[in-house]
Amino acid sequence: MNRIAGNTAEQSADPTQLTRMTVNGETVEREVSVRMLLSDFLRHELGLTGTHVGCEHGVCGACTVMINGRSGRSCLTFAVQADGADIRTIESVADENGDLHTLQEAFRDCHALQCGYCTPGMIMNILSHLEADDEIDLSDEGIRELLSGNLCRCTGYANIIKAVRQAADTGNWNRT
Amino acid sequence: MSTRMFGAPVKRNADSKFLKGEGAFVDDIPLPGVKHAAFVRSPFARAHIKSIDTSAAAAHPGVLAVYTCDNIGPLDIEMPLLIPHESMTDARTQRPLARNDVYYVGQTVAMVVAVDRYVAEDAALLIEVDYEPLDVELDLEAAVRDGAPLVHATHPNNVAADFNQICGDPSAGYAEAEHVTRIQIQVDRSTSAAMECRAVAARFDPITGELIVWDTTQAPISVRGGLASILQLDEDKVRVVAPDVGGGFGQKVLLFYPDELLVPYAAMQLGSPVKYIEDRRENFIGSSQERTQIHMIQLHAKKNGEVVALKDFFLHDTGAFIPYGIAVAQVASTSIAGPYRIPNIEVRFQAVYTPTVPVTPYRGCGRPQSCFAIERAMDQLAEDLGLDRFEVRRRNLITENQFPYVREGLLFADGLRVSLDSGQYHKALDMVHDSIGADDFPAQQEAARAEGKYLGLGLAYYVEGTGLGPYEGGHIKIHPITGKVYVNTGLSGQGQGHETVFAQIVADQLGVAVEDVILTEGDTGAYDWGVATFASRAAVVSGNAIYKTARIVRGQTITAAANMLEADPEQIELRDGAAWIIGGNRNVPLAAVATATNPLRYAFNDAAQAATQFAPASRHDGPPLDEGQHPGLEATDYYSPECATWAYGVHGAIVEVDPDTCSVKIRKYVCIHDCGNMINPVIVDGQVMGGLAQGFGGALMERIEYDADGNPTNANFVDFLIPYATEIPDVDIQHLETPSPLNPLGVKGVGEAGCIAVGATVASGVADALSSLGGHKFHHTPITPSMIFDAINPS
Numbered sequence: 027m028n029r030i031a032g033n034t035a036e037q038s039a040d041p042t043q044l045t046r047m048t049v050n051g052e053t054v055e056r057e058v059s060v061r062m063l064l065s066d067f068l069r070h071e072l073g074l075t076g077t078h079v080g081c082e083h084g085v086c087g088a089c090t091v092m093i094n095g096r097s098g099r100s101c102l103t104f105a106v107q108a109d110g111a112d113i114r115t116i117e118s119v120a121d122e123n124g125d126l127h128t129l130q131e132a133f134r135d136c137h138a139l140q141c142g143y144c145t146p147g148m149i150m151n152i153l154s155h156l157e158a159d160d161e162i163d164l165s166d167e168g169i170r171e172l173l174s175g176n177l178c179r180c181t182g183y184a185n186i187i188k189a190v191r192q193a194a195d196t197g198n199w200n201r202t
Numbered sequence: 203m204s205t206r207m208f209g210a211p212v213k214r215n216a217d218s219k220f221l222k223g224e225g226a227f228v229d230d231i232p233l234p235g236v237k238h239a240a241f242v243r244s245p246f247a248r249a250h251i252k253s254i255d256t257s258a259a260a261a262h263p264g265v266l267a268v269y270t271c272d273n274i275g276p277l278d279i280e281m282p283l284l285i286p287h288e289s290m291t292d293a294r295t296q297r298p299l300a301r302n303d304v305y306y307v308g309q310t311v312a313m314v315v316a317v318d319r320y321v322a323e324d325a326a327l328l329i330e331v332d333y334e335p336l337d338v339e340l341d342l343e344a345a346v347r348d349g350a351p352l353v354h355a356t357h358p359n360n361v362a363a364d365f366n367q368i369c370g371d372p373s374a375g376y377a378e379a380e381h382v383t384r385i386q387i388q389v390d391r392s393t394s395a396a397m398e399c400r401a402v403a404a405r406f407d408p409i410t411g412e413l414i415v416w417d418t419t420q421a422p423i424s425v426r427g428g429l430a431s432i433l434q435l436d437e438d439k440v441r442v443v444a445p446d447v448g449g450g451f452g453q454k455v456l457l458f459y460p461d462e463l464l465v466p467y468a469a470m471q472l473g474s475p476v477k478y479i480e481d482r483r484e485n486f487i488g489s490s491q492e493r494t495q496i497h498m499i500q501l502h503a504k505k506n507g508e509v510v511a512l513k514d515f516f517l518h519d520t521g522a523f524i525p526y527g528i529a530v531a532q533v534a535s536t537s538i539a540g541p542y543r544i545p546n547i548e549v550r551f552q553a554v555y556t557p558t559v560p561v562t563p564y565r566g567c568g569r570p571q572s573c574f575a576i577e578r579a580m581d582q583l584a585e586d587l588g589l590d591r592f593e594v595r596r597r598n599l600i601t602e603n604q605f606p607y608v609r610e611g612l613l614f615a616d617g618l619r620v621s622l623d624s625g626q627y628h629k630a631l632d633m634v635h636d637s638i639g640a641d642d643f644p645a646q647q648e649a650a651r652a653e654g655k656y657l658g659l660g661l662a663y664y665v666e667g668t669g670l671g672p673y674e675g676g677h678i679k680i681h682p683i684t685g686k687v688y689v690n691t692g693l694s695g696q697g698q699g700h701e702t703v704f705a706q707i708v709a710d711q712l713g714v715a716v717e718d719v720i721l722t723e724g725d726t727g728a729y730d731w732g733v734a735t736f737a738s739r740a741a742v743v744s745g746n747a748i749y750k751t752a753r754i755v756r757g758q759t760i761t762a763a764a765n766m767l768e769a770d771p772e773q774i775e776l777r778d779g780a781a782w783i784i785g786g787n788r789n790v791p792l793a794a795v796a797t798a799t800n801p802l803r804y805a806f807n808d809a810a811q812a813a814t815q816f817a818p819a820s821r822h823d824g825p826p827l828d829e830g831q832h833p834g835l836e837a838t839d840y841y842s843p844e845c846a847t848w849a850y851g852v853h854g855a856i857v858e859v860d861p862d863t864c865s866v867k868i869r870k871y872v873c874i875h876d877c878g879n880m881i882n883p884v885i886v887d888g889q890v891m892g893g894l895a896q897g898f899g900g901a902l903m904e905r906i907e908y909d910a911d912g913n914p915t916n917a918n919f920v921d922f923l924i925p926y927a928t929e930i931p932d933v934d935i936q937h938l939e940t941p942s943p944l945n946p947l948g949v950k951g952v953g954e955a956g957c958i959a960v961g962a963t964v965a966s967g968v969a970d971a972l973s974s975l976g977g978h979k980f981h982h983t984p985i986t987p988s989m990i991f992d993a994i995n996p997s
Binding site: 037038039040059061062069073074075076077078079080081082083085086088115116117119120124126130133134135137139140141142143144145146149166169170171173174175176177178179180181182183184185186187 | 227264321399481888
């Protein structure tokens with residue numbers, strides 16, 4: 027085999043910083059490159075690949091996770107910015123036996139996903155609203171507004187709207 | 203199972219893993235020691251490359267390799283022309299890395315492999331390329347004029363292909379006509395914009411000599427074949443896996459994208475896994491797009507509205523290269539007469555090189571454009587002749603007793619004749635008429651106008667040739683330990699629910715639960731005969747192949763079970779995962795039947811021990827396997843369609859145009875749709891609704907913009923708008939189920955259906971809404987606020 031370049035450094039020369047955060051209830055501590063995105067940190071350092079990356083400029087919402095209880099874009103957050111934060115990802119939503127959460131079940135019931143790529147970000151965004159103390163407007167328009175930070179190219183959203191309503195109806199959430 | 207699964211709204215088998223974040227997309231697959239590729243891309247639409255200096259990049263810490271056209275060995279070639287056609291001469295395709303010239307902004311010039319993507323992108327910025335920019339012409343109509351700057355010196359007037367097709371006797375039709383409607387329409391460029399960008403990862407195993415490639419492709423078997431050819435490897439030494447793929451919509455079916463060759467090559471060269479994860483900007487400037495066509499269409503009609511001849515000439519923008527041949531333009535040209543009888547057709551197109559991202563099929567593949575042309579022309583014909591828009595269509599629709607309706611002389615994209623197989627076109631039109639409330643609408647429109655509101659009724663009909671060949675296969679095996687049924691086919695899925703609909707087909711034949719049918723597709727290591735996922739063909743071609751195979755395995759199972767239960771085959775039914783004597787309690791589980799059909803030396807599990815309680819599964823003398831007999835319950839069969847099946851539908855809309863904001867609100871939208879027998883109506887609705895959403899995007903929002911120098915100006919999700927939930931209206935989707943007579947399941951394809959007629963429907967509605975204000979026709983999509991402003995304020 028013809029090796030092209032002789033340069034074989036095994037890692038980048040980026041400066042690193044010790045970063046500690048809680049992820050899905052566990053404390054993690056890593057030396058991370060100061061420019062590493064939180065999305066890359068979760069996916070490639072921690073192996074939590076359920077959080078997806080769709081645009082890396084904060085528009086599509088596929089990378090949405092919960093940061094201190096509110097939905098946030100992990101592609102627009104550096105890992106070091108999340109130092110000390112409480113992060114929740116899609117991997118924490120089903121129960122310990124792997125049984126689906128009410129919201130996940132509603133997605134399955136309503137055929138609210140096709141390729142499944144945007145789904146974790148959708149779920150984390152919706153969940154952050156359902157779990158927050160804010161009241162949720164469950165009119166069609168209200169649900170559309172709630173989803174308006176997440177792009178889906180497969181479903182046309184109609185079934186996602188149904189799923190949110192079903193989850194809100196069956197779960198114990200604040201709502202209007 | 204006594205309940206028939208075909209046609210039932212069963213939940214999908216695949217959903218749980220996606221909902222839990224356990225999907226395995228390419229970038230989710232752990233590859234220890236993986237290295238990352240990044241590309242240097244052309245910043246010019248057309249330029250000569252004078253020099254490339256990679257020294258600084260190669261010396262950058264963490265960089266393993268830098269590739270240009272000079273050190274990629276067998277890959278320094280023009281990539282394959284996938285579908286040759288007589289209308290093209292010297293068709294131009296792209297090189298993996300540019301040599302001498304670049305032809306669009308975004309074309310790959312060099313590739314860096316480094317320890318992580320951050321470093322790879324840093325190093326890519328250190329590569330110095332000296333370009334000599336050349337003149338360009340971005341306007342499609344100007345590009346074919348004499349003297350226009352050429353994309354390829356080999357192609358005068360930038361014409362890549364010129365093709366004329368004739369059905370019937372157009373001259374006789376022109377002579378017979380009493381009226382001619384002529385319009386020019388344009389549909390602009392869009393892109394698939396799947397939520398997962400493209401991605402490729404590769405690992406070469408020097409011990410087994412196997413190259414494994416994980417690729418977001420819709421065509422893993424074809425990628426495998428092509429890779430093996432170019433790298434001079436035996437096909438069995440190359441395994442291409444399309445794991446979970448986050449949407450495709452056509453963009454992921456091109457082979458090859460440069461990375462699909464370069465990443466495996468680098469993995470072999472470097473002895474280390476390598477991956478390339480495309481980012482969103484790269485998806486906009488490096489992965490193929492589709493739509494721009496300009497049609498000049500004429501309808502030659504009698505005064506009663508009957509169209510006796512159609513003449514269409516159109517320009518098709520193929521981008522800088524034409525790797526997929528004329529497929530998009532050919533589909534457009536052969537769909538141009540829509541659902542109408544129109545006996546005489548003359549349709550010619552020129553495919554035109556432009557210095558832009560290459561064009562290959564995006565969901566719809568030419569159909570949205572041809573639908574827009576014919577349907578806007580039908581609206582104009584109605585206006586010209588003073589006829590109702592529904593009525594002019596009614597007078598031209600093919601009637602039920604006219605099927606199959608052959609358009610002799612037109613060859614579809616599969617090279618086979620256009621033969622519309624079945625439908626209830628009039629009934630569908632009546633349904634949309636009633637559901638949209640067409641009879642009451644004029645009064646509503648008038649009342650709204652009195653209040654300063656502008657309501658319009660939009661209408662468009664479409665047909666869609668689906669289920670193209672050449673073939674697909676099905677392989678089915680009943681597992682001897684669990685009795686679960688394993689199924690393979692040559693497709694790959696991008697979210698369409700193949701694993702569920704194919705399981706439904708099999709479940710009915712073998713009497714097992716849908717969740718006990720496990721589909722493995724998209725992996726050449728599992729099954730490697732077949733073509734790909736495109737052209738709304740999965741249900742038709744693989745579905746029927748799997749059905750035929752399931753019938754064979756059903757026969758094997760019944761024969762073996764009858765032997766084991768010492769009964770006649772006619773007395774056996776398959777249900778609840780077992781073979782039963784009809785009307786009795788005696789049964790044998792499928793696991794035991796599968797075990798007993800495999801003459802074993804060792805009874806090493808419960809199924810094998812259970813099998814010994816029954817009579818032998820095979821009745822013959824001699825050795826355990828009879829001559830010609832194979833062990834187990836397993837079969838492979840194929841389905842090869844004689845021609846496409848033609849799905850169709852008709853959309854109606856009530857739109858409101860806000861004259862202050864120049865925006866369009868869809869107040870009501872009805873979609874009548876017929877794809878033959880539905881395997882799973884919930885999945886069909888999901889496919890249709892997803893297509894509709896892309897249609898709304900194309901109708902009102904999505905346009906890839908280039909400036910006059912060929913720079914993409916909206917290559918991101920901030921500036922290129924695709925609809926959020928807030929931009930998609932409720933849609934009333936209603937189905938007819940007219941079976942296709944062409945295949946055993948009576949199915950037609952559905953993947954592309956939803957998007958086709960939306961642009962024409964919305965434009966029809968907007969034009970109707972503003973018809974009292976100067977009569978702008980809206981013959982161009984997407985319809986932008988500027989267009990509406992111009993319509994309201996004619997200069």
